[in-house]
Amino acid sequence: MALTHDPLSFIHAVAYDDLPKAVQDQTILNVLDLVGVGIGGAQTKLSKIICNHAEFQFEGRHRMLFDGRRASATGAALALGMTIDALDGHDGFNPAKGHIGCGVFAGAVAIAQETGLKDGREFLATIAMGYELGGRLALALHGTVPDYHTSGAWVAVAGAAIGARLLKLDPDQTRHALGIAEYHGPRSQMMRDIDYPTMVKDGSGWGAMAGVSAAFLARDGFTGAPAITLEQAPEYWADVGQRWISLEQYYKPYPVCRWAQAPIEGVLELRRTHGLTPEDVERIEVETFHESVRLATNEPKNTEEAQYSTSFPCAVAMAKGTVGPEDIADDALTDPELMRLSKSLRMIEDESANAMFPAKRLARVRLILCDGRTLQGEWMTPRWDAEAPPTPDELREKFHSITDPLIGESAAGNIEASLFGLPDLGLRPLLELLSQPMRR
Structure with a gap:
């Protein structure tokens, strides 16, 4: 189908079959990379603290990934986003000066659990949509305000879009969800954490939590001011559905900034x-x-x-x-x-x-x-930039280098197979595997 450049329509309209084959394939690899980094992040003190917090302060019925205990959808999104962010090895987008996938994946998993989503193709299409919105939201935010905000600032709006799609909100509710998320999203200053490195990290978990909350609030009738980054910055949206930001990510061979x-x-x-x-x-x-x-x-x-x-x-x-x-x-x-x-x-x-x-x-x-x-030496750039990305085999090797020592080759292989089987096997087998405790 011909996809509109209107982001509000794109949120609900884009389907798995609309995605170029390269985007379909890369979305699975992106999720593989995020899962591998998340399993590594689950070993950190940060992850243990945030999962404890989610269990006791966000009581609910959804199992937290890599942990196994239960929390609400908002708590699960917070815990997963911060667990992945706990190990600074996940993908990013150079023009955004930040990361799309971490918060997008956390929000998508939380809403998928809430809605009982089984369709792996719909899950992948939602992740891909989140990348396309997230990248443009980042560009719009950085292009219209002076501060350098963490990824959570714009991931919150992408998370609200994910919630609007999977909760099947109508157009008016969708606008309110996006506006609530932009208004309440964590506009934290990135360079503060660079100067004083602590567990607050890049804000992705908090952004995912804010986005999921915004979608639920809009569903229940809560109203929000229009999202400026979507509705008053049209120059960033003219190519949505034509240029695929999913294919412009960098990847990290080393788990540092x-x-x-x-x-x-x-x-x-x-x-x-x-x-x-x-x-x-x-x-x-x-x-x-x-x-x-x-x-x-x-x-x-x-x-x-x-x-x-x-x-x-x-x-x-x-x-x-x-x-x-x-x-x-x-x-x-x-x-x-x-x-x-x-x-x-x-x-x-x-x-x-x-x-x-x-x-x-x-x-x-x-x-x-x-x-x-x-x-x-000569002037160097980081390895695995968008212009010279890793091969699928290299990303698989990275995944196993992190996960095999922690959960064993067999368990890591089962997760990998479930990920690559998402279009045919559906989402439930993967979530079942990822909902097991994965700490040493």
Whole structure:
């Protein structure tokens, strides 16, 4: 069918068969990546706290993913969004300076549980719709207000759209749901968490909760002011249903902030080229853009500080040749050689890198060696950008690298099979598998 550029109509009109085959396939891979990161995130203290909170403060009948206990739909959305966000390894959208999938998936699962949705094709179409709205909502918000808001600010509106679709709200109720979500969504300032890394993270869980709540409120007659990002920013919506933002996501090979990933690649390239060990390196220098320079925590005390650091994951990369979830866990932050390298790193702001942000996240690494030599690398970008995305096999390998050590190859394989079987097997088998406790 010909899809309208009107976002309010697109919410309800787009069907699985309307999606290009590439979008259908990528949506499954996006969910696979989110689930893998969520299983890793479930091991964190953040996830345990938020799931405890959801169980006791949002009492309900829906089983929380990766946890197994029960909460309301709003509580389940909060817990799932924050559990995925607890491990900073999920997909993102460069122009948005944030993440779509985390909050969209959390909201979709919560409303699917509430409505008893079984149709896997409808679930995937809803996720794809959420990506298309989420990306444009982010662009509209960042293009019309001065603050740099976390993903939760616009994920809330995308979550309300998901709720409106799956709850089958009429057009008037849909407008109110979107308006409530935009008004009450968490317009939290991203750079506050960069400067002071804590468990508040990127706001995706809170955004998912706000969006789900907005849909329920609108269904019950609660009214909201029109959503400005949808109704007063038409320039961001002219290509909806034609340009597919689902195909423009980046993915993370390492579970740390995207802004630290080009520096990691720079360190790894020099390490490989010159056969270096950490003992060879006196200090590290990184030229990059302003926001990355502010990832300044060089002695992280917990995983949140390690995930929002440039120096510590660069130290891990130099020492180990990669960075995995186990390397930035709470109990992995005491190695004296890693801390020496981390404290040695100097960040330098570069105007040419600033000019390229957010479309490109550039970094150039210099290593000052203990023998007096200086090695300088080339300008690097993060791996797995939209222009050079990971292959399906690479995303599957990432999924298993996180999940197999935590839940076993057999359980991880069953989840993967259920995900790829969504169009034919439906949603229930997948949710049943994901609703089991998955903490060590």
